[in-house]
Amino acid sequence: MQEIKQSVLTIEQPGKLTMSGVASVDSFSESSIVLTVQGKRVTISGSRLKVLSFSEGSGNFAASGEVHSVRYGAKGSFGKLFRT
Numbered sequence: 001m002q003e004i005k006q007s008v009l010t011i012e013q014p015g016k017l018t019m020s021g022v023a024s025v026d027s028f029s030e031s032s033i034v035l036t037v038q039g040k041r042v043t044i045s046g047s048r049l050k051v052l053s054f055s056e057g058s059g060n061f062a063a064s065g066e067v068h069s070v071r072y073g074a075k076g077s078f079g080k081l082f083r084t
Contacts, residue, residue: 022061
């Protein structure tokens with residue numbers, strides 16, 4: 001039986017983002033961070049983004065900056081989860 005891991009995304013003010021269940025940080029810049037979560041791509045778009053920490057063992061990830069949108073999965077899936 002395959003274990004299903006939970007992933008939780010939290011965005012706090014002013015400009016802190018945390019996420020659990022992250023398998024890898026694939027790329028990052030001041031305007032975009034790309035993660036892999038449960039085999040799916042998560043793209044965080046914004047400005048002044050900075051990776052604060054990532055633990056491959058625990059899957060905990062933290063970043064700061066102004067988050068404009070979060071996209072989960074490939075085209076045709078959930079798409080943008082929110083937009084400010």
